[in-house]
Amino acid sequence: MAELERLLKEPEGENLEFKKAANKFGTDELTKYCVALANEGGGRIVFGVTDRRPRKVTATTAFAQPEEVRKTVLDRLKIPIHFDVIEHPDGRVVVFTVASRPTGVLLQYDGQFWDRQGDALVGMELTSGRAREITAELGADFSASVVDRLTIADLDPQAIENFQNEWIEFTGKEGLRSLTAEQVLRDVEAVTDEGVTYAGLILFGKRAAIRKHLAQSEIVFEYRSSEAAGPAAQRENLTDAFFNLHDRIWELVNLRNDQQPYQDELAIRNVPTFDERAVREGVLNAVCHRHYQMAGNIFLRQYPDQLVIESPGGFLPEITPENILNRQSPRNRRVAEILQLCGLVERSGQGVDLMYERSIRQSKPHPDFSGSDENTVVLRLSGRMLDPSFVRFLGTYVPAKLDELGTDDWLALSQIAGEQTLSSSLQQRVDNLLSRGLIERIGGGRFILPRIYYQFHGRESTYNRLREREQLKERVEEILEGFRLDGRLIGDIHEEMPTLERKTLRRLLQELQDEERVHSEGENRWTRYFPGPTSQEGE
Template sequence: MITLDDLARWMTAPTEDERLEFKQAQNQFDTTKLVNYCCALANEGGGYLVLGVTDRPPRRVVNSAAFRNLETTKLLLLQYLRLRIELVELAHPDGRVVVFCVPSRPIGSPIATNDTYWMRSGESLVAMPPDHLQRIFAEGVPDFSSSTCAGATFADLSSTAISRFRQFWETRQPARVPRSDVQLLEDAELIDDGAVTYAALVLLGASRAIGRHLACAEIVFEYRNNESSIAYDQRVELRDAFLLIDDELWRLVNLRNTVHSFVDGLFRRDIPTFNERAFREAALNAVCHRDYRHQGSIFIKQSPSALEITSPGGFPPGITVENILTRQSPRNRRLAEAFGKCGLVERSGQGADLLFETAVREGKTPLDYRGSDVFQVRLTLHGEIEDENFLRYLEQATRDAGRSLSVWELRVLDAIRREHPIPAGTASSVRELVDLGLIERAGKKRLVLSRKYHQLIGTPGAYTRKAGLDRDTNKALLLKHLSVNPGAPLSDLCEVLPSLSADQVKTLLKELKRQGLAHSEGRTRAGRWFSTTGSNRT
């Protein structure tokens, strides 16, 4: 049940988000708009439409007289949207508030009114674009890899690939490996009542069988000595059981895989342009999560400093560039489970966290998905070390911490280094890094890499610029300003230390006052500050 406490929390939110919409509706609210807003909220995963509250901060209750008959309104919404929307009337001290509790649309089924699928864009409602619709419709599509392939038989599977699958299984679960190949594949759910699944074809299918039943299950490797060149220097088309070509793919990449020697004092570390574990994980992800209903092939394009992997179909439903490190949604679950059972990939993950961690630990650009859209996912693995100083710092930080840094801690460090916003959900990692002395707080909200980092790389000036001057230096600047400009208001003193908030400047002034170095006359905005240096006044 929605309460006044919930309303108070919503009203202090910085802005309307995907799940919350405020409207004044003091006298009335157009019924068509009501239906369309509820439609848009449902299409975006559900949320709340609040009538009787101003939409911009600071929000206030203005009393709404709209939709006095809640039961009639609920019935109308059910008739238009086929959704059971709950209505809650709140008696706020400043007036009546009506909350429409909108549930999410069904999986795979967007909701339309008057043949339009609505979504919100800023303060307006707009028709949902085709790529959004396609992602929603894809949610309801069954797992393609678990469906059986008409006409395919056990004879279409490679005995060599099955033997390798058995070896992988024995390594992980030696006591549970069935004796017969048929039983092995049935236990792995690659055969369903004797019928061969598409997952079995991708993983174990013979070349001719794949060409006949699933020709798009092909990986094309191209090498260009010049990344911008249209013509390739080498091209290899691989259409066979994935378990028979995964090593060949790495061999092709490794043929031209140069090694960078990184020296940190007495420590020496060789860093290959392309990390084998990262490449294998990226290739597995492309095979696991591509859309096999699209007839295109997976392309792996290598150049001296970059490796680009493009797979047909956009991201799986629910996955975006922004949340790929924290959400899992395998498009081909049966295939992903088979990879997991033989130890090639973790069933629960997208592998993006491993790719991110590897890139950051090697001082490279992490997770570059530029070029991805609703039709394809394009991942670029960059081979160049872009920041040796940061790499040197990570090596030292790992030694100082006495343990490896987690992927969440690496996310925080990388974001601070790039001066990007701190990722959501990393508060505990921030605290741990502060405790370890790897990062420091600069003011109430800012974080910077520690003084130790800038000393290590020889840029103490950059630390001072980012972290701000130390406390004593800040107070000295305030006193110097007051000696030249007696009677300065707080606003002027804030300009002396622009990197600090007004509250932080007030704290420094109070310290000066306690030390007998400054005093104030007047209160609030009319207050003025004076230096007591050389004066008998206290």
């Protein structure tokens, strides 16, 4: 009651809002106000009071079940929210208290980053000065900041030794073996002159220190036989230095890692449901990019044919599920740099590209981030092999040659294998795939896999049908190849292909010109055709 009396005298501002709400107030509207208050550092919204001074308690019947409303808003925003119901002499008052947003995180709801301007709620633009101030808070790497009252004695010697061994194995520098534990920690900047950093705690901390200073860095593994609600068949809470547990995580996944067989001539070969490199990259991605100042753990939920990894914090504003392959913005740079030193994290980015490559090579669905929102990044790795013939087709190539392909090459190959129209952003990868014999033209700017894939698939007749027109065009190119200076008239070409109707030959020549594989000079009956996209005169 005393606190309410004090609030009644306070000016309404960025951290305080009053609403009469005599009868009702929508939960969606309340959520927006909570977002706006949290974005300004937290505050209170008071219902049942006039908004102008001198304020009066007018009473409210809104929020008859405030605990249910609080739970709904809490589930939406994932930040602490509390309520008080005060029976004032003049009537019932309900007060919701909202915590601040996490450092560097701009909260949103219903597609808007809500802010308050006077009595109104407005959507904040990401380009606004205030939004830039908030997102810039992450410019100071949290993982590089020092943990108060944490010492080297709070770090686990076994975790340090594990890292040191992996560092030596990755670099081949045996001289690193002579370093003391403290020298190792200082060389990788897990420890500075100011003290032990959060990166040091996350990667090397003893269990007791982690529980005391950063309990939310725990990783929770669950195995579930289905997505039905209920207790997990197996659950393990992993609270330890990451360099003590990253192999354990793979061991847990691999316990139930079924093999998917496929026929390769007389041999039976297998593809594991869960690929080790893809799983490890997914875990590393979560450890490097989660928001450690937000409550909540990293969750790994394994099902018979998929693995779901959830990490707190959501994407940074400039990252989306659509551009995650091309944009990198590390949230915990010091953690990522230490993991890079021993080869666990690729220096080029987030390892998302490797997850895509591994899924395509094993003919599995692409990594799926579509379940993510502003509070949580959700990565779904499906283990189901879609097309054994594609895996068998790749097996006919030297593995080292396939390793030379870039991520865009794999994405283009995936679209072509799915008989999709190649997206414009991947068109530039066509020449590389053609030169390696991984794809063939079928005209009209379309491509297919080579004959052997269709043989494995039992669809050779489909290949012949798709390739028939392209083979005619290749024959025209072959005829023109010996006449780069003089070219050939359509009648000359027809003499070499007498079974082809002349009107069909004209269409083929037009298509070849459209594809810039042939060019012409002259008009009408005197038109001469030359190989290549442009005239060779003067060369």
